Amino acid sequence: MTTDSTLFQAEKINNHIVKWLLDYANNAKVKGFVVGISGGIDSALTSTLCAQTGLPTLCVEMPIHQAESHVNRANEHIDQLKNRFPNVLNERVDLTPSFETFKNSVPNSENEVAYNLSLANTRARLRMTTLYYLAGIHGFLVTGTGNKVEDFGVGFYTKYGDGGVDLSPIADLLKSEVRLLAKHVHVPESILTAKPTDGLFGDDRSDEDQIGANYDELEWAMAAYENGKTENDFSDRELVVFKIYKRLNFLNQHKMNPIPVCKIPQELK
Template structure:
């Protein structure tokens, strides 16, 4: 795994050079995936890497954990609270749709959560533009395969260094890189709403998805869920659909 860390660092440096960029930026959520990426980009660019902590109707514990990640790797960082920005934007959308009696309350929670993810993406690119940095994503192999990310949100990035690593492999990387143990053992969550966890929302576990991706046997129920998630999210892994040239 140490060899893979060295290869990832080399790859990150190559991609920045190819893009004529000056460094890398990542959104630090307080979870393990962004913690690993923060450590990687700090090693790749000790003087030209940046972490962005972006609370948005978030659990205060997530900000505390994000700061622990910053301290563990020594990366430079900014905190930009998006709560008020999100409130203004989403309430305006709600007002306009309710005025036409077209507001769908059942879909509102997911729309709210996805808007937060897309605001973070917009913020990352605005800051990245300031420094001439590339935006580094945090999706792992399990998230990528099942589509457990927001299209043009946390999926809107320049580089995806963890996309071939299962969740268990990400934990191995975290231990080697020096990510704090409380981050490594923290229940995976996108922090979308109170009590939300990745696994409860997906209906299966990262352990099952990891086994599936390795070609190992898993219960049929879990296989069906993973296949359904993959099929339903195919559009997220593609460029915008275009018609044939007429």
């Protein structure tokens, strides 16, 4: 399942999001937006939409042993955006030393998979801390870059990492819709055609490598699951993808649902 480009109202959606961003910022009485730039399509689209508001938009690159291809795409996008919008600013914060200090300060683990995943999530949380620091000194909002499949389908983000934001302008767009809108707002071709990646492992592994399915497949599975389909309805590759989606959706509910609060009965107070 992918969005039909002939039916996608890119300009109207573009205008709707930009107005929503502007209204939110004005109501919150903040001065602008800060966006972490990864070299991927989601952050490129989000920062472009923020820039269109006319409010100061701070694009932040935060490398941690980053793959060169990611860095190059991030810089290409930032340079292009600064040329197009006079309200775009940028910062580069090299978090590699901070990450190494953290890694050398905490205990190691014999569970290599859990150890590497925990360190990957640490990268995202260091970046979140950096974005909130910059937002604080400038009076800006930390703007989320997650799409609908990531944020509400498979939970493919780090809790209190890239999931730690003030507002999420593209979280109601499927990945196929993100691609269409990114093309509409003239995101660089190198980013439009790059394989999606979270960039948390310091190499070029893609989201598909980690998840086991691409975003078109996940969109299909998300729709099927929401329409009440079960594993009995599918076979072959469809069954594999459906199982992947269903497993991740279940395992990551702790990210997608509000934090549970233990309510104390009134008679115990």
